[in-house]
Amino acid sequence: MVRTRFCEVFGVEHPIVQGGMQWVGRAGLVAAVANAGGLGFITALTQPTPEDLAKEIARCRELTDKPFGVNLTILPSINPPPYAEYRDVIVDSGIPVVETAGFNPAEHLPAFRAGGVKVLHKCTSVRHAVKAQELGVDGISIDGFECAGHPGEDDIPGLVLIPAAAGKITIPMIASGGFGDARGLVAALALGADGINMGTRFMATAEAPVHDSVKQRLVEATERDTDLIFRPLRNTARVARNAISGEVVSVLDKGGQFEDVRELVAGARGRKVFETGDLDLGIWTAGLVQGIIHDIPTVAELISRIVTEAGELIQGRLAAMVRSAE
Structure with a gap:
């Protein structure tokens, strides 16, 4: 068992997150992650309307009684979606945690705070992580250059980005980009993170809603x-x-x-x-991370394998390398 302050703050068993993924973050996958002890996120904008998001949340609740969240990615657009309406569905549905990404989430934070929703904000740079912390978010997801989707324009890989952020972030922080197994989880913890976020790795699971x-x-x-x-x-x-x-x-x-x-x-x-x-x-x-994906397990098998092997790595191979001065 590997437990961190991320688990305590966000109410999950394992420090493993399935972040929002367009077209992929749906009820079946998210519920499987929740049932396995991780934190999964329904992707709000995968749902055509706020009303559809409410229905997807209800479907997820039929599949799990454990906590799960919703991702709300805020991006510039000529015809932006009704972000405030999606936000209100998240609050009104009693969702305990939202993953925000893209633009500054400041305008949405008062409503989330009033609704008792914890905010995990995804960033691709230390400066943006520090800014989000100052705004009062509850956790940071720091996204290295290895990630799928938008890695930002700084091109900083996780090996440097995670400890650089850890030196300035005092709230729980998870590491994203390039994580897919127990070795990655242990490395992230050693670099100063409190857990890992996986996207591509969760796409290659039995429950992922992709061909x-x-x-x-x-x-x-x-x-x-x-x-x-x-x-x-x-x-x-x-x-x-x-x-x-x-x-x-x-x-x-x-x-x-x-x-x-x-x-x-x-x-x-x-x-x-x-x-x-x-x-x-x-x-x-x-x-x-697709370079270290070699099978298509169930979500439960994947999460169990990661946390079990991480414990074995910490208590076994790594502990054996530590020798007393004597």
């Missing part, structure tokens, strides 16, 4: 099989390497603009990858 071809691709892929798209636009995203990602990189490297790749990167196409298993149909996210 089996996607899961098998994660098993077969190496750590070299991702692309960084939108680099010239200063909106970098790490995605699984396929024909579409290669085309996007080529167009933008030659001076193209977002309008030139808009149709290629449409979210509806990425969603169809997960639904149909056609891996070249659109853009879909995957992290470098």
